[in-house]
Amino acid sequence: MNTYHITVLKGDGIGPEIVEEAMKTLKKAGEKYGFSMEFREALLGGSAIDATGVPLPQETIDCCKAADSTLLGAVGGPKWDNQPGNNRPEAGLLGIRGALGLFANLRPAVIFPQLREASPLKSKIIGENLDILIVRELTGGIYFGERGRGEKNGNIYAYDTEKYSVSEIRRIARKGFEMAMKRNKKLCSVDKANVLESSRLWRKTVADMAEEYPEVELTNLYVDNCAMQLVCNPKQFDVIVTSNIFGDILSDEASMISGSIGMLASASLGAGKSGLYEPVHGSAPDIAGTGKANPLATILSGAMMLRYSLEEPEAAEAIESAVTKALDHARTADIASPQLPQVSCKEMGELVRKFI
Known part of the structure; x- marks a missing residue:
């Protein structure tokens, strides 16, 4: 035993x-x-x-x-x-x-059949079996980056740094691809590549890794669009992989979609x-x-x-x-x-x- x-x-x-x-x-x-x-x-x-x-x-x-x-x-x-x-x-x-x-x-954001009515979304939006898995990077990004306060010309400021290396992105992306392979072979990578340099590196690194998983359908969404899509069409998602701060926010949003x-x-x-x-x-x-x-x-x-x-x-x-x-x-x-x-x-x- x-x-x-x-x-x-x-x-x-x-x-x-x-x-x-x-x-x-x-x-x-x-x-x-x-x-x-x-x-x-x-x-x-x-x-x-x-x-x-x-x-x-x-x-x-x-x-x-x-x-x-x-x-x-x-x-x-x-x-x-x-x-x-x-x-x-x-x-x-x-x-x-x-x-x-x-x-x-x-x-995982899963709606139990008995709790479908507890979701703030209409039944026709969430469907019969909503089951989303969010894979969030946990030890990098803005929560662990350099931070502090300073003063310039009498004006106090504060800063927090969003920083990711290729190796950090690769290891969390691999988890995302592996989870997708065990489910419906769909992976959505979420970033803010239209604004952030760290997100541009994120998107390129995930795209390069996709070659190792040809069976997985990879899509990309900006985080603001993903937040909107989770509310208006959550059934499109299977596995979502994203950074620490984006994952923190999106997973809480997904949790409320599930009802409790x-x-x-x-x-x-x-x-x-x-x-x-x-x-x-x-x-x-x-x-x-x-x-x-x-x-x-x-x-x-x-x-x-x-x-x-x-x-x-x-x-x-x-x-x-x-x-x-x-x-x-x-x-x-x-x-x-x-x-x-x-x-x-x-x-x-x-x-x-x-x-x-």
Whole structure:
């Protein structure tokens, strides 16, 4: 029997509640499919600041590097808003991605059949089976570029630098092409090549790589056009590959198209099999401890872990199927339906595990 060692970063706000349900669900899947899970908790974000003074202790980095994979809840909250920028909870999140070399963020935007009416878009626009995968570059670009402030002629200014190398673009583009090969062999590369020099290099590099994947249909869109197309014709997309800042914005837009950000999982991957898995939503401190949190995005992130890092696809499919069945019987507050009972975070987790 395989035993997988998982580092758990529960984080802040609703993080501990939703991660707890994901852990129990992973254990249940292991019992059914012949593997076991050993979890080790570590600190990240605001909880780490409170305990150690910094959002990303070295002990957490070491623990994540030693694990087969890492499961994360959410970080941040108004309690730490007065921290300097380099010591805010979000700095810990950026730091762990960099420390683990996780350069690719996979964000699926999927509409569950039961939640089609929750989408702000009309049914005729989203179609029957909307399923988009956004592949976002995660450790480069403007979020990691040179930044600072200065003063000239009494006028204070600030700057942030968007910078990409060919090697950085190639490795994220390769992830995009690989994902496209596993799906419908359609890849849309998103940039702003009509304005930005970094985007012109991006577009040329992706075009050069396309020769290695002749079966994949490659298209290019400017980011503003892509944002518009996601709203007016999302069915045209299968896999989207883009830069850090563009991916951050477009993936949140796609998440709302799907009806609820509380349903969306994500995976952050590097060169090896290990990864960091987390829900797309934030820490929601206003509902922490009330039982109103939706654990399904975190549970689905656990399913992504089973698929991409632990090579347990049957268990991953079982969890995803169980989530779909659970939606037929009950809902959490964020996806409430007048026809179904409203349940707590813990009760939703228990319902999912019932169907595994």
